[in-house]
Amino acid sequence: MAEPLPPKERVKIPRQAMPEQDADAxxxxxxxxxxxxxVVAAQCEAQRCLTCADPKCVKGCPVGVKVRDFxxxxxxxxxxxxASKIREDNVLPAVTGRVCPQENQCEGACIMGKxxxxxxxxxxxxxxxxxxxxxxxxxxxxxxxxxxxxxAIVGSGPAGLSCAGDLCLRGHDxxxxxxxxxxxxxxxxxxxxxxxxxDIVRQEIDNMRAMGIEFQTNxxxxxxxxxxxxxxxxxxxxxxxxxxxxxxxxxxxxxxxxGGVYSANEFLTRVNLMKAYDSSHYDSPIYxxxxxxxxxIGGGNTAMDSxxxxxxxxxxxxxxxxRRSMDEMPARQEEVHHAQDEGVxxxxxxxxxxxxxxxxxxxKSVRLVKMALGExxxxxxxxxxxxxxxxxxxxxxxxxxxxxxxxxxLVQSTTPDMKTNRWGYIQADEESLRTSKVGVFAGxxxxxxxxxxxxxxxxxxxxxxxIDEYLQTxxxxxxxxxxxx
Amino acid sequence: MFPIVExxxxxxxxxxxxxxxxxxARKRRAGQFVIIRIDEHGxxxxxxxxxxxxxGNITIIVQGVGKTTRWLNTLESGDAIxxxxxxxxxPSEVESFGTVVVIGGGVGTAIAYPTAVAMKQAGNRVISIxxxxxxxxxxxxxxxxxxxxQLHVMTDDGSAGTxxxxxxxxxxxxxxxxxVDRVLAIGPVPMMxxxxxxxxxHQIPTIVSxxxxxxxxxxxxxxxxxxxxxxxxxxxxxxPEFDAxxxxxxxxxxxxxxxxxxxxEALREFDEHPPESVTRSCxxxxxxxxxxxxxxxxxxxxxxxxxxxxS
Numbered sequence: 001m002a003e004p005l006p007p008k009e010r011v012k013i014p015r016q017a018m019p020e021q022d023a024d025a026x027x028x029x030x031x032x033x034x035x036x037x038x039v040v041a042a043q044c045e046a047q048r049c050l051t052c053a054d055p056k057c058v059k060g061c062p063v064g065v066k067v068r069d070f071x072x073x074x075x076x077x078x079x080x081x082x083a084s085k086i087r088e089d090n091v092l093p094a095v096t097g098r099v100c101p102q103e104n105q106c107e108g109a110c111i112m113g114k115x116x117x118x119x120x121x122x123x124x125x126x127x128x129x130x131x132x133x134x135x136x137x138x139x140x141x142x143x144x145x146x147x148x149x150x151x152a153i154v155g156s157g158p159a160g161l162s163c164a165g166d167l168c169l170r171g172h173d174x175x176x177x178x179x180x181x182x183x184x185x186x187x188x189x190x191x192x193x194x195x196x197x198x199d200i201v202r203q204e205i206d207n208m209r210a211m212g213i214e215f216q217t218n219x220x221x222x223x224x225x226x227x228x229x230x231x232x233x234x235x236x237x238x239x240x241x242x243x244x245x246x247x248x249x250x251x252x253x254x255x256x257x258x259g260g261v262y263s264a265n266e267f268l269t270r271v272n273l274m275k276a277y278d279s280s281h282y283d284s285p286i287y288x289x290x291x292x293x294x295x296x297i298g299g300g301n302t303a304m305d306s307x308x309x310x311x312x313x314x315x316x317x318x319x320x321x322x323r324r325s326m327d328e329m330p331a332r333q334e335e336v337h338h339a340q341d342e343g344v345x346x347x348x349x350x351x352x353x354x355x356x357x358x359x360x361x362x363x364k365s366v367r368l369v370k371m372a373l374g375e376x377x378x379x380x381x382x383x384x385x386x387x388x389x390x391x392x393x394x395x396x397x398x399x400x401x402x403x404x405x406x407x408x409x410l411v412q413s414t415t416p417d418m419k420t421n422r423w424g425y426i427q428a429d430e431e432s433l434r435t436s437k438v439g440v441f442a443g444x445x446x447x448x449x450x451x452x453x454x455x456x457x458x459x460x461x462x463x464x465x466x467i468d469e470y471l472q473t474x475x476x477x478x479x480x481x482x483x484x485x
Numbered sequence: 486m487f488p489i490v491e492x493x494x495x496x497x498x499x500x501x502x503x504x505x506x507x508x509x510a511r512k513r514r515a516g517q518f519v520i521i522r523i524d525e526h527g528x529x530x531x532x533x534x535x536x537x538x539x540x541g542n543i544t545i546i547v548q549g550v551g552k553t554t555r556w557l558n559t560l561e562s563g564d565a566i567x568x569x570x571x572x573x574x575x576p577s578e579v580e581s582f583g584t585v586v587v588i589g590g591g592v593g594t595a596i597a598y599p600t601a602v603a604m605k606q607a608g609n610r611v612i613s614i615x616x617x618x619x620x621x622x623x624x625x626x627x628x629x630x631x632x633x634x635q636l637h638v639m640t641d642d643g644s645a646g647t648x649x650x651x652x653x654x655x656x657x658x659x660x661x662x663x664x665v666d667r668v669l670a671i672g673p674v675p676m677m678x679x680x681x682x683x684x685x686x687h688q689i690p691t692i693v694s695x696x697x698x699x700x701x702x703x704x705x706x707x708x709x710x711x712x713x714x715x716x717x718x719x720x721x722x723x724x725p726e727f728d729a730x731x732x733x734x735x736x737x738x739x740x741x742x743x744x745x746x747x748x749x750e751a752l753r754e755f756d757e758h759p760p761e762s763v764t765r766s767c768x769x770x771x772x773x774x775x776x777x778x779x780x781x782x783x784x785x786x787x788x789x790x791x792x793x794x795x796s
Contacts, residue, residue, distance in 0.1 A: 179703050181522055181529075181568040189705075218570040220703055224508050246705040250717065257712055257736050259743045266706035274528065274700065283528040283553060284700070285747035361739030408704050410722070 004075065007050055015117035016045040027311050027342035030193045030277055034098070034126075042127040045120050046074040052111055057121060060109030062458025063096075063162065065089045067106055067121055074124055083132035084139040086125060091165030091208065092158065092187075092457065094133060094200045097126025099191060100454045101332050133203055140211050144171035149471045152177060152236040154221045154411060157185025158453045159242035159444025161208065162460030163467070168213050170468050175236075177219040180273065185244060187453070189273040190265075192305050194312065198272070222410035227418070231439060238439045238467045241418075241426060242460065245445035247406040251297065255355030256401070260287055260363035264298070264306045264402035271309050289398055290314035295366065297321050297352055298402035299329040304336065306400045307344050315398075318344050323351040323371050323384040349373075351384065353391065355399060366396045405450050415440075425449060432466045433459065438476045441467055486565040490542055495624045496617075498549040499592055500558045507541030509534070509571045515599035516577030516694065516726055519545065520702040521557070522568040528553055531699045531721070533596040534572060543569075546595035546624065552751040559759075573702045574725045577603060578692070583666035585609040586658070587633070588651050588680055590616050590672020594625050596694055597671040602632045604669075610634050612663075614654045616672070620645035652679045665689050670729065674738050681729035691729035695720045697740055712736045 005013075019035040020026070026033050037045065049071045057067040065086055073082035086093045102108070102122035110118035132138055149172045153160045156178040164174045182188055184201045209215065219225060221243075230236045248263035250256050267286070270276040274284035294310035296303045299322035311318045320339070322329060326348050329336060340346070347368075354367040370390035373382035407424035419427045419436040426442040428435050433443045443459030445451055470476060491503040509519060518533045530553050536544035549555040560566070577600040585604045589597035594615045605611045611632065616639035617623040623638065623645055630636045637654040638646025647654065651672070659665060668691040670680035677693040684691040697720050699709040704722035711720050712733035718724065 179570065180701060181570070189701075218568050219508070220570060220573065223573060223703075224512060224571065246703075248705070248707040250707065257710060257717060257740065259740060263707040266700060266708040269700055269706050279747075282526050283751060285528075285744040285751075287743065288746075360742070361736065410703060 004051075005047060010048050010050060011112065011116050013044060013048050015048070015120055016041040016123070018120070018123050023338075023341040023343075026194065027308075028314070030312050032197055033194050033338060036130055037120075037123055037127045042074060042124060043077070045124055046071045048112065049075070049119050050112055056109040056111060057106040057119070060106045061089075062105065062454050063089050063461050065093075065106070065125070070128065071119070071121070071124060074128060079128055079131040080135065080137055080139060082128045084141065086128060087139070087141055089461075090125075090457070091162050092204050093125055094129035094204060095158075095187060095196060096454055096457065097122055097124075097129050098196050098200075099187075099452075101452055103332070105454065133200070138207055140207060141169055143169055143212060146173070147171045147471065149173065149237045150175070150235055151467060151471075152227075152230045152234075152239045153242060154227075154239065155179075155185055155242040155244055155444075155446075156183040156215065157242060157244050157444065157456065158187065159244070159456035159460040159463075160185065160240065161205075162457035163240050163242065163443070163464045164213050164460075165208060165211070166461055166464030167467060168208070168211050170464070172468070172471065173214075174212075175214040175216060177221050177225075178215065178217045179220040181217050182273065183215050183217060186246075189269045190302070190305070191453075192268065192272055192309050194308065195305065220410060222412075222414040226414045227411065227437070227440060228415070237471055238441065240433075240460075240463050240467060241411055241435070241440065241442040241446060242444045242456070242463075243408060243411055243446045244456075245405045245425075245450040246408045248401070249404045249406055250401055251352060251403060253352060253354055255357055255363070257361075258355050258357040258363045259361050260357075260397060261355055261399045261401065262287070264296070264302045264400050265405065267306055267400045268302070268309065271313070277309075277313055286313070287398055291316040292397035293317040293319070293395060294398040294400065295319040295321050295347075295394075295396050296400040296402050298404075299324065299331055299348075300402060300404070301331045301335055303400075303402035304331045304339050306402050308339055308342060310398065310400065311342055311344060320344060320346045320348075321350050321352060321366075321368065322346070322348045324381060325349055325373060328373075328381045349384070351386065352399070355396075356393065363396060363399055365393050366399060367391055367393050405445075407446060407449075411446075418442075423449070431462075432477075433463045434466065434470075434476070439470070486567060487569040488565045489560055489562055492560060492562045492564075494558075495546065496622045498555075498558065499546060499622070499624055500549070501535075501544060501546050502557075502560070503538075503542045503544050504566060504569060505541055506543050506569050506571075509569065510537040510541045510543050513537050513543060513572035514576035515579065515603040517572035517574050518702075518725060519543065519569050519571035520573060520699065521545075521566055521570075523553065523557055523560075524567050527556075527567070529568075529700055529702070530554070531573070531696060531702060531725075533694070533696075533725075535595045535598055543571075546592060548592035551748050552755040555752065555755060570702065573721060575723070577669070577726055579603040579607050581608045582690075583609065584612065584664060586612045586614065586655060586665050586668045587629075588614045588616075588655065588668065588670040588672070588676075589625075589629070590651055590670075590676040591618070591622065592624065593672030593676070593694075594623075594629065597669060598625050598628060598632070600669055601629060605632050605634075612658070612665075613637070614639065614651045616640065616651040616654075616676075617645075618642065650679070651676060652683050655680060656683050659683070659687055659689070668692070668729075669694075669726075674734055674741070677729060677732075678734040681732070681734070685730050692726050693729040693732060694725045695727060695732070695737060696725065697737060698743065711740075 070085040107118040275282040276286035371384040377383040444456035549558040587601040613633040709720040714731040
């Protein structure tokens with residue numbers, strides 16, 4: 001066991017680097033890029049923690065993981081203890097340790113980050129979760145006595161899973177409904193294997209099943225069963241809607257219907273959920289990327305996931321086309337760097353204006369216009385403006401449109417008394433996540449618009465406390481903003 | 486898992502399945518579809534629901550054309566399908582229009598049938614036209630007869646009904662002065678396009694049910710987008726039925742060809758090395774005595790009539 005060092009010494013320890021698969025090799029395989037910290041490196045990293053009396057990292061975490069406490073347990077060599085400490089607040093530690101934008105959350109709040117590199121909290125979380133999984137000794141938290149109350153969760157993505165976990169621990173009877181054939185939502189269909197191995201997601205789901213949560217796949221709430229039917233006929237006392245923002249946006253330019261033009265959702269679903277990359281074992285096809293030029297339109301994390309997947313499908317050339325400059329790119333820096341290391345080309349300050357096809361209706365090129373940055377827009381970023389007369393045609397075989405998503409209306413359209421805003425997102429009270437419909441709560445991307453895994457999980461936790469309170473008191477206050485507007 | 490409670494061929498390569506799916510059976514309405522995945526390695530394919538019953542079963546009718554549908558057609562009663570999800574899509578718009586012509590081409594008749602039933606129940610005069618390449622490939626003739634005020638049967642080779650295309654019967658009907666208030670046409674894309682071309686000059690509202698390539702069926706992937714009136718619409722949530730006169734059939738056909746090479750390769754692989762589970766019932770056409778020229782009619786007659794709640 002390592003002895004704690006005085007703070008002056010701790011800050012001298014460099015942040016331990018995450019070992020990675022070699023860039024050239026990993027660009028052509030779907031194995032995980034980050035390899036995880038070894039025990040020595042993890043404890044060395046843990047020693048860097050200043051063990052603040054008032055840890056800012058905990059406040060920076062949307063689900064409130066007790067970072068200082070678990071890091072101390074890592075330092076003490078009690079890795080399993082550290083894992084159960086995380087599990088008190090976070091039902092998916094192996095997932096969040098991999099996909100959270102820690103630099104904006106726990107690590108962004110870390111005091112050490114003011115003068116030195118912040119503590120590598122995400123890497124430590126991942127280390128602890130992996131250690132626990134590999135040990136086979138997952139210590140699931142103790143469940144409160146059963147309450148006999150039934151809660152339906154609509155959607156099995158991060159918001160739904162996190163809410164389900166908390167409600168289960170509080171002794172409620174929880175059923176999660178998923179429209180697709182497998183549990184996990186965006187963790188399965190959206191985030192690629194090389195960033196989040198699906199076996200890890202499955203293991204976490206199995207843990208939740210072991211806790212007593214029921215999962216039902218192939219149920220499209222709004223179609224297979226409505227919220228009213230769940231509450232009136234199937235005996236659910238409350239419902240949490242966590243359907244995410246799954247409707248793909250397109251560019252609305254000529255030629256978008258051509259073969260070879262995908263939404264990022266379709267491309268990633270085919271690759272991740274349907275395993276199209278493993279065509280000798282799985283039946284879902286994907287358009288041939290091998291030795292071809294694949295370009296992704298957009299600069300977010302989904303764009304990076306798409307372009308790096310295309311690279312792994314054997315693309316001869318994989319590009320990002322982004323209308324602003326590299327500085328405005330919304331993707332995590334780590335993702336951009338990984339993509340650059342893997343050979344992805346970045347065409348910033350370019351915007352497609354037309355996709356051009358051959359006689360068979362297959363994409364053969366894209367017409368691009370060069371952009372310049374103008375005055376800041378409502379997002380605070382400088383608005384991209386097309387440079388007149390700068391259009392040119394670039395040969396292209398596959399285009400993947402990753403310019404954001406919107407609200408899927410399936411649940412809302414069959415639940416008329418649950419109010420939505422003008423973009424179709426569900427209106428929910430900010431604090432209680434209550435909707436305008438009694439007994440129905442909503443959270444995650446279907447309320448906030450597309451965000452991150454951990455923010456959705458935070459919403460799931462908030463909903464869980466709110467639902468728990470409602471189930472205990474039976475009081476439904478109708479003075480919320482959602483009910484009024 | 487979704488157990489198959491009945492499986493039988495209606496025509497060569499065309500098989501009827503009744504599958505236990507109580508939630509779907511209760512909710513489904515004419516025009517809606519399910520997405521199925523046979524096993525954990527399979528792809529997701531959309532199939533229109535032909536019928537449902539009070540015992541919680543849905544009926545689908547499948548034509549074996551690619552690997553997945555051929556594989557599906559080797560399954561028997563007692564087997565199970567891993568995933569069945571639905572009912573998806575918007576139901577057919579059914580109201581009292583007056584005289585409705587329902588056209589089914591090939592296995593499209595299976596998709597047209599529930600809407601014909603619903604149209605009849607809504608008080609319409611239903612004239613049905615069903616067509617196939619030859620008499621062996623005609624399906625649901627008796628069921629369509631029962632639900633229609635008039636039935637026209639067309640075959641390419643004249644081996645049943647009248648020789649010619651469904652559009653010949655439709656054209657003749659319109660020329661002879663029959664006032665048609667609405668047409669519903671379901672079948673191969675070229676057939677639907679031809680029907681649309683016949684009705685357009687007469688401004689007869691015409692609905693077609695589109696079956697583009699699809700993945701999730703819930704509006705998430707956008708792969709099923711079709712151009713309707715110049716706008717991209719998602720067949721899975723906005724359809725599958727659309728105004729035929731607004732549909733860009735050319736784009737639909739081209740998009741449906743996207744994976745032609747991979748599909749051909751998968752089918753070749755399947756035919757040469759069928760999975761162990763399916764070898765028992767290979768070579769469908771030759772081992773199903775019920776698909777004979779005579780018995781076909783008998784097997785059709787007991788297709789259950791859609792229950793009234795579906796209208």
